Amino acid sequence: MIRVAMFDTKEYDEISFEAQAGADISFKYLETKLNEDTASLAAGCDAVCVFVNDTVNKAVIDKLYENGVKLIALRCAGYNNVDLSAAYGKLHVVHVPAYSPYAVAEHTAALLLTSIRRIHKAYNRTRDFNFSLNGLTGFDLHGKTVGVIGTGKIGRIFIDICRGFGMNVIAYDLFPAKDSGITYVTLDELLKKSDIISLHCPLTEDTRHMIDRVAIEKMKKGVVILNTSRGALIDAEALLEGIKARKVGAACLDVYEEEADIFFEDRSGHILNDELLARLISMPNVIVTSHQAFLTEEALHNIAETTISNIRSYFNNEGLIDNELCYHCGHMEQCRKERKQRCF
Numbered sequence: 109m110i111r112v113a114m115f116d117t118k119e120y121d122e123i124s125f126e127a128q129a130g131a132d133i134s135f136k137y138l139e140t141k142l143n144e145d146t147a148s149l150a151a152g153c154d155a156v157c158v159f160v161n162d163t164v165n166k167a168v169i170d171k172l173y174e175n176g177v178k179l180i181a182l183r184c185a186g187y188n189n190v191d192l193s194a195a196y197g198k199l200h201v202v203h204v205p206a207y208s209p210y211a212v213a214e215h216t217a218a219l220l221l222t223s224i225r226r227i228h229k230a231y232n233r234t235r236d237f238n239f240s241l242n243g244l245t246g247f248d249l250h251g252k253t254v255g256v257i258g259t260g261k262i263g264r265i266f267i268d269i270c271r272g273f274g275m276n277v278i279a280y281d282l283f284p285a286k287d288s289g290i291t292y293v294t295l296d297e298l299l300k301k302s303d304i305i306s307l308h309c310p311l312t313e314d315t316r317h318m319i320d321r322v323a324i325e326k327m328k329k330g331v332v333i334l335n336t337s338r339g340a341l342i343d344a345e346a347l348l349e350g351i352k353a354r355k356v357g358a359a360c361l362d363v364y365e366e367e368a369d370i371f372f373e374d375r376s377g378h379i380l381n382d383e384l385l386a387r388l389i390s391m392p393n394v395i396v397t398s399h400q401a402f403l404t405e406e407a408l409h410n411i412a413e414t415t416i417s418n419i420r421s422y423f424n425n426e427g428l429i430d431n432e433l434c435y436h437c438g439h440m441e442q443c444r445k446e447r448k449q450r451c452f
């Protein structure tokens with residue numbers, strides 16, 4: 109029997125994992141997030157299963173290792189919260205590289221349409237039998253230029269959606285996709301030319317605060333900024349300034365740099381301690397969702413299926429581990445090609 113401690117568990121996680129876990133795996137569902145104080149709860153378990161806001165730094169990794177844990181199974185794609193170099197040689201790390209890029213791309217489109225057609229305002233008005241249209245004027249997406257930063261799985265699906273609206277698409281990626289038919293430009297050009305900017309690149313040391321004061325300065329007046337990737341891609345203080353200066357026309361945020369202690373929980377009735385987030389939410393042209401872009405039935409099913417299969421692949425065979433992350437190359441495809449074996 110493989111024992112797995114799942115941290116930061118929500119009801120929907122338990123339902124989808126229980127539906128697919130066989131007799132060979134038992135999950136210990138913990139509501140608490142993984143951090144230095146809670147790592148010892150994994151004692152007696154063979155693996156931990158973690159999500160986007162669990163802390164998997166060196167201290168946590170060392171504690172897990174001391175407690176006999178062998179595997180960190182991320183039930184998400186992004187792994188910026190894991191210190192892979194600290195894990196190397198101690199714990200193997202697997203993730204779910206794609207569970208439904210459609211879920212995230214479609215949520216991005218939903219946020220964009222909601223924002224620019226003022227659906228969030230109209231919904232509240234008509235519930236109150238207020239049928240006035242004043243202040244609800246939007247703009248056509250057709251013919252507008254969207255700048256997509258990061259043209260991986262999610263970015264490309266979002267590009268297809270935008271093309272369906274008749275938008276001009278330009279993109280920036282550190283590694284442009286050859287023969288993709290995508291028009292790549294420099295980041296500067298993208299910032300200057302786009303009516304709408306959507307972030308779909310990972311959070312790395314290079315991309316942290318890539319949307320800062322200087323970047324916002326270069327943008328068109330009235331630009332709409334969409335972030336369904338990682339909060340720290342945007343310097344939220346600079347964004348707020350841009351909104352207050354009427355430079356940024358609207359912002360749609362599914363992620364926020366300091367979300368870890370706030371998102372995913374019901375905090376209604378409590379005073380929000382994060383002044384910046386409270387101020388952003390209070391803006392009429394800001395929409396915040398609580399890291400919800402992944403949350404579709406299809407995605408939850410695929411997350412559970414791939415995570416369980418990743419765990420089995422580590423414990424049931426000697427060779428390659430499905431979807432293992434590697435400290436050296438940081439990319440499992442390259443592990444496969446070059447090493448043809450486990451990361452260590």
Ligand code: NAI
Pocket residue numbers: 185186205206209212257258259260261262263280281282283308309310311312314315336337338362363399400401402403
């Ligand atoms: P992916 O790995 O398929 O694509 C990422 C793209 O970003 C790649 O083309 C890569 O070359 C590019 N990139 C890397 N560094 C860059 C840089 N410095 N500048 C510009 N581009 C760069 O990843 P995928 O599946 O498309 O996911 C994108 C991001 O979406 C993830 O990193 C994750 O943070 C986020 N995400 C958010 C979810 C949510 O619920 N809000 C759910 C799933 C993912």
